Amino acid sequence: xxxxxxxxxxxxxxxxxxxxxxxxxxxxxxxxxxxxxxxxxxxxxxxxxxxxxxxxxxxxxxxxxxxxxxxxxxxxxxxxxxxxxxxxxxxxxxxxxxxxxxxxxxxxxxxxxxxxxxxxxxxxxxxxxxxxxxxxxxxxxxxxxxxxxxxxxxxxxxxxxxxxxxxxxxxxxxxxxxxxxxxxxxxxxxxxxxxxxxxxxxxxxxxxxxxxxxxxxxxxxxxxxxxxxxxxxxxxxxxxxxxxxxxxxxxxxxxxxxxxxxxxxxxxxxxxxxxxxxxxxx
Amino acid sequence: xxxxxxxxxxxxxxxxxxxxxxxxxxxxxxxxxxxxxxxxxxxxxxxxxxxxxxxxxxxxxxxxxxxxxxxxxxxxxxxxxxxxxxxxxxxxxxxxxxxxxxxxxxxxxxxxxxxxxxxxxxxxxxxxxxxxxxxxxxxxxxxxxxxxxxxxxxxxxxxxxxxxxxxxxxxxxxxxxxxxxxxxxxxxxxxxxxxxxxxxxxxxxxxxxxxxxxxxxxxxxxxxxxxxxxxxxxxxxxxxxxxxxxxxxxxxxxxxxxxxxxxxxxxxxxxxxxxxxxxxxxxxxxxxxxxxxxxx
Numbered sequence: 001x002x003x004x005x006x007x008x009x010x011x012x013x014x015x016x017x018x019x020x021x022x023x024x025x026x027x028x029x030x031x032x033x034x035x036x037x038x039x040x041x042x043x044x045x046x047x048x049x050x051x052x053x054x055x056x057x058x059x060x061x062x063x064x065x066x067x068x069x070x071x072x073x074x075x076x077x078x079x080x081x082x083x084x085x086x087x088x089x090x091x092x093x094x095x096x097x098x099x100x101x102x103x104x105x106x107x108x109x110x111x112x113x114x115x116x117x118x119x120x121x122x123x124x125x126x127x128x129x130x131x132x133x134x135x136x137x138x139x140x141x142x143x144x145x146x147x148x149x150x151x152x153x154x155x156x157x158x159x160x161x162x163x164x165x166x167x168x169x170x171x172x173x174x175x176x177x178x179x180x181x182x183x184x185x186x187x188x189x190x191x192x193x194x195x196x197x198x199x200x201x202x203x204x205x206x207x208x209x210x211x212x213x214x215x216x217x218x219x220x221x222x223x224x225x226x227x228x229x230x231x232x233x234x235x236x237x238x239x240x241x242x243x244x245x246x247x248x249x250x251x252x253x254x255x256x257x258x259x260x261x262x263x264x265x266x267x268x269x270x271x272x273x274x275x276x277x278x279x280x281x282x
Numbered sequence: 283x284x285x286x287x288x289x290x291x292x293x294x295x296x297x298x299x300x301x302x303x304x305x306x307x308x309x310x311x312x313x314x315x316x317x318x319x320x321x322x323x324x325x326x327x328x329x330x331x332x333x334x335x336x337x338x339x340x341x342x343x344x345x346x347x348x349x350x351x352x353x354x355x356x357x358x359x360x361x362x363x364x365x366x367x368x369x370x371x372x373x374x375x376x377x378x379x380x381x382x383x384x385x386x387x388x389x390x391x392x393x394x395x396x397x398x399x400x401x402x403x404x405x406x407x408x409x410x411x412x413x414x415x416x417x418x419x420x421x422x423x424x425x426x427x428x429x430x431x432x433x434x435x436x437x438x439x440x441x442x443x444x445x446x447x448x449x450x451x452x453x454x455x456x457x458x459x460x461x462x463x464x465x466x467x468x469x470x471x472x473x474x475x476x477x478x479x480x481x482x483x484x485x486x487x488x489x490x491x492x493x494x495x496x497x498x499x500x501x502x503x504x505x506x507x508x509x510x511x512x513x514x515x516x517x518x519x520x521x522x523x524x525x526x527x528x529x530x531x532x533x534x535x536x537x538x539x540x541x542x543x544x545x546x547x548x549x550x551x552x553x554x555x556x557x558x559x560x561x562x563x564x565x566x567x568x569x570x571x572x573x574x575x576x577x578x
Contacts, residue, residue: 032489035513036384104287144454151509154448170482215508216536218330244510254337271334 002229003247020268021051021245022144023185023210023237024085025059026077029149031156047082049245051236055088055112055144055268060116067092071101075108088112088144093121093132102135110199111272112142112183115273117168118122118161122176124168133172137179140279142272147186149242166194170258173203179274182207185237189214189221199202208266210237212247216254223255231265285320285374286327289381290323292335292483303342305542308556310460311563311575312338312538314443314506314530315346319454323356335385337535341542342577344560347567349389349416349443350375355490361419361445361457365399367394369575372403372414376410383413384574387567389416394427404434413571418445424467432472437468441476441566443504444468448486461486471498476500477567481532483507488514492521499526502566505558506532510540516548524554528562529535567568 026039037059046054056078061070067090078085089105091098091113105113113136117129136143147164169184171193182206192209199207211234215221226234228276238245255263303310318327318333338346352363363371369433372390378390390407392400392415397510404415415435421427423444435442447459462479469477477500482488484507503518503526518527529545531538545555560576570578 033513035516087490107358150511151485154487157451215534216539218334218535219533220333222536241512244512244544246540246543247510248535249539250304252541254536254539256336256341 010188019052021046021054021238021240022088022235023030023212024054024240025062025242027055027059027061029059029242030063031150031159034241039077039085042104042240043081044238045245049249053086053269054240055086055110056080057088057090057114058087061090062114062119066095068095068097068101069146071104074147076146082109082148086111089116090116091132093135094120094127097242098132099135100126102132102139102141106139106141109259110141111275114144114146116146117271118164121161122168123128124165125171126168126244129168129174132184133175133178137181137275137278138280140276142183143172144183144185144234145172147184147188147191149239163191164225166191166198169195169207170198173199178206179275179278179280181271181278183237183271184209186213186239188212189225190271193228198235204233208233208235210235210248211251211273212237212239214251215271216251220256222251226255226260226263231263233266235266235268235271251258258279286318286322286331287379288374291328292331292378293382293385294305294490299344300339300342305341305343305539306546307342307553309344310529310542311560311572311576312343312346312531313478313528313563313566314504314532315348316554317348317350317375317378317534318385319371319378320348320356321356321370323348323354331514331568334535335471336387341539343531343535345572347387347389347414347563348375348379349391351391351416351418359456362395363393363420364467365392365393367397367444368403372407374469376407376412387414387571388412391416391418392431393418393420394425395420395441397427398578400431401434404431404438404440406518408438408440412440413567415442416440419447419457419459421458423464426466428574429471432468432475436472436474438471439441441478441567443478443480445480446484446486446491448484448488449483449490449507452485454566459463462491466495466498466501467525469495469498471474473500476502478528478566479503481505481507481530482518483509483511483514483537484532487507489517492517501563502526502528504528504532506530506534506538507536508534511536515541515544518555519548519550519558524550524557524563527558528566529558
C-alpha cells in the first residue's frame, strides 16, 4: 500500500482559492511597522498564493475620524490594478455626506464597504450602523465589519478600542426587513459561534465569516465550525498586510480529509452578485 | 482512572511518513509541542493527542518535542502545577515518548516553587529519556529559585524551554509570566545552558523580545504561537540570525504550517531554512536525540 498523501484536500483547496481574498488593506498601520503594504506587492502576493482578486481597504483610514481622504487615496492607489484589486472603502454613517461616499463606492466598482464601529466609539446597538446596514442592503453592497487588527495581547496602550462584540454584529444581522449582506472579518471560533447561533435561520443566511483567525489542529476549531455551520458560511480573508496570507489555505489543507470529502467554501464574488440581485430596485 | 493511549494506538507499528507532506519534504522538528495526559482538563485527551500526531504527519513533523503541563488546570492550575500532577504528567509523557518510535521526545516539566521535587523529576526524566526541561510560568524567569534548575540543566546538558510573554507590561491572570528581559537575566547566570524562549507568536509584543535577547547568545527563540504577523519572522532572523531561531507549533499546528510556507518565500538561504526547520534543534538538544528521524 502506498503511503497516505498529505495533500489529499489540496486539489480541492486549489480551486477554492482561485477566487477572492475579501480581507486585504494597503497602507501603514499606526502601531507598528509592516513590510511594504503596497498594491503592487499585494498583486504579486495574490499571484503567488493563487488568488484571482482581492477586496482592499485603506488601513490608515480605519483610525481616522474622517474617512474621505482615505477613500480618495484608496481609489487613486488601486486604479492601475483594477480589476485585480477592488476597493473596499470606508463609509462612516455618522459623518456628513456618507450616502455620497456609499454611492461613490458603487461607482468605483466596490463589492463591499467597511465600517469600524469600535474605532468610532459606537455602542452595540448603534442607530448609525443600522442605517448604514439598511443602505448597503438597498445599494447591493456588502457590509464588512472588522473584529480586530491585532491580537488583544500585543496592542499598543493607545489602541484601546477593543474587539468588535458579537452583540454588535447580531444587532446588525437582526435588523428587520434588512437586505444587508454582512461579512465579519477577523473573528475566532467563540465569536463566530456566538453570532451564528444567536440568529434565526433567515438571519444566518445573510452573514458570512472569514476564518483566518480560527484555530486548526490539534484543537480543530475550523473543522468543528465547518461541521456544525457548513463551509458555505466562510470566505477567504487573509488580513494582508498585517498577517501572513498562507493561513486560510493551511486551515483548509489541514481539515481531516476523511471527514470533509466534498468541502466547499462560500465565494466572495458570488455573495456580491447575490447582494446586487437583492438590492432595492424600485 | 483511564489514561490516554500511547504506543500502537497513536503511532501504529512505526513511523508512517506521508508521501508529500504539506510542509515540504525536508526534515522538520517541532521543539514546542504538548499532549494531554491522565486526569487532563481536556474533554477528549485521546482525540487531541491523535489530532496532533495526525496533523503533524501530514505537515511532515518528524519529531514532536513535547511536555504535559500537569493536569492542564483540572486538579492544579496549568501554570502552577502541583508536584503530584507533574509527576503523573511526566511519567505519562515519558511513556508516550518511549512508545513513539522516535516520533515524540519528552521534556520534563517542573515547578520551581518545589525545588526538591523539580530536581528529582529532572533526574528521573533524564534516566528515562527526557531530552529537555520545560518551565512554564510558575515563577519569574530571573527568580533565584530557578538557579538550581539551571545548574541541573547544565549538569545534564539539557536545553530549557521557557514560557514567555513577549513584552510583559503587567501581570496576567493565572501565570507568573516572564518576558525576554527576564529570561535574558537567567540565561546570563547560566551561560552553559541553552534557553529556548517560547513562542514569539504566542502573545505580547514580539518586537520587544528581539533586542532583549540579541546579546545573550545562549537564548534561542521558537516561532510557535497562533500569531502570524507579517514581519515577525523576518525581524527575528534579522536580529538574532537563523541559527538562533527554531520552528515550532505549540497549540496551533495550522499557524505552524503557515509559517513553514512563509519561510520558503522570505528570501532565506536553503541552509538557513534547514537550520530553522531542524538543524538548530539537532545542535541544541543532546547528541543523538533525533538520530532515528533526521540525518546526523
